[in-house]
Amino acid sequence: MTRRLRIAAGQGFWGDWPEAPYRQVTGGPVDYLMMDYLAEVTMSIMQKQKSRDPTLGYAKDFIPLMRRILPILAERKIKVTANAGGVNPRACAAAVAEAARGLGLQGKLKIGVISGDDLLDRLDGLLARGHTLDNLDTGRSLRDVRDRVLSANAYLGAWPIVDALRQGADIVITGRVTDTGLTLAPLIHAFGWNASDWDLLAAGTVAGHIIECGAQASGGNCLVDWQRIPDLANVGYPIVDAGADGSFEIVKHPRTGGRINVAGVTEQLVYEMGNPREYITPDCVADFTTIQLSQAGKDRVRVSGVKGKPATDKLKVSIAYFYGYKAIGTLVYAWPDALKKAQAADRILRQRLKDLKLAFEAIHTEFVGVDATHGPLARETRQSDDVPEVQLRVGVRARDEAPVERFTREIAPLILNGPPSVTGFAGGRPKPEEIVAYWPALIDKRVVKPVVEVVEV
């Protein structure tokens, strides 16, 4: 049995640093590279791409990134887990296989593909059989928006990936698998953990949560003494260095920037947290109030004591549906009286929208530089008369496109027919944007059947 296992985070979201995966596989020893691509509404974007071209629907950036590191992976026997497959993991795997063959790696790599999470084509059948897929936040029935659904995917857990690894897969490409499952699966596989080892599965889940956002656990976006965090230009992404007993350390490669300390790991642990006693995944329920952290050395945090409970009989389902339209217009007003000018422009704009009798679900104004991020809480520190400039930022939202489109034509006129000292319109007229909204639901685990395929390159 493996004594220690090292799992390196390579991407924390679709669009993360392209250099990170290369640095992770060349900067020191690792066994696995874990790459997380999927946010809540990413699947709907991919579904749209797939509807236009059936060979798309996955994170396209993954392919050039893999082409760059495939020879290194093959040479150093580093395996990959990635949910880059989106709504078309088979097409993603085919593209990676083609890249591998182009590099002369025929017969040297096996690719695992995990699917079965996609419920879009099964929705009507599921609804007919009483799976109501009620919105977890609002309680509404999915029937209310059924005709506007764009994608529907169950969150699969670690076990289908474990299955692929047991069949010899070197690179496992998945659809909607949980972020944490991508890290937990290699631990289960390497250490032979069982499906009822709840504490161990919870420990692996916590490890996954810590590294799933990439450098956010190694000095990125960390408030504590942020000006003293060294060399973020050269930041080292986090690595889980784990033992079979479920304890592990968060580390990074030598000669990299960033910082791994208890404060930063704690910040990442509370990120996007709900009830800390019940961090629910398909694999277990982890209790975050049992986690013990300690500084085990420079850039080395030890994590231990994690307790878990049995998994529930449900899977979370992420549904995306078409909601309506929005547009955001901005103008910049300069000193003197920058804020007063922006406020006057906002009043004029709203008057004109009202006179045009445009129906919006919401109009939202922010004065960037004054109150955009902290709202009324920022008033106490505001020195409004002195600010050198203020950006007026007005957003509108409606179910129909027409009023939103009309709004986009009301921004530029303000430059010449509104308050003075205005600039910053080089980007042109704002464009109405389609809103795809997120609908979380639960489904009975038994109706979702993960599909595991392993193919040789």
Place this chain on the structure above:
Amino acid sequence: MKKRLVEIAHARSGDKGDTANVGLIARHPKDYPLLVKRVTAARVARHFKGMITGKVERFELPNLRALNFLLHGALDGGGTISLKTDAQGKVLSTALLRMEIEVSR
């Protein structure tokens, strides 16, 4: 004596639908009981008055000397629907750190 939370704590925030979470962490273990005592769910709801439409829930993590707050209805409908600059509640963390609390025990 009063202190701003930013002097004794740090925080990170994120989103789940239309709910934002703010994790508030004591910089030194000795200050955690003070956070538990002063930074109640009701106090946080007052702090964010006018910025959120739903209730505030609080969870305690003494092991991490942290409190986790769920701010319901904080994001104008959530991620993609929201018209806010901070549509995902990423900097509600530092908005909470503006709070002043009584530190004399």
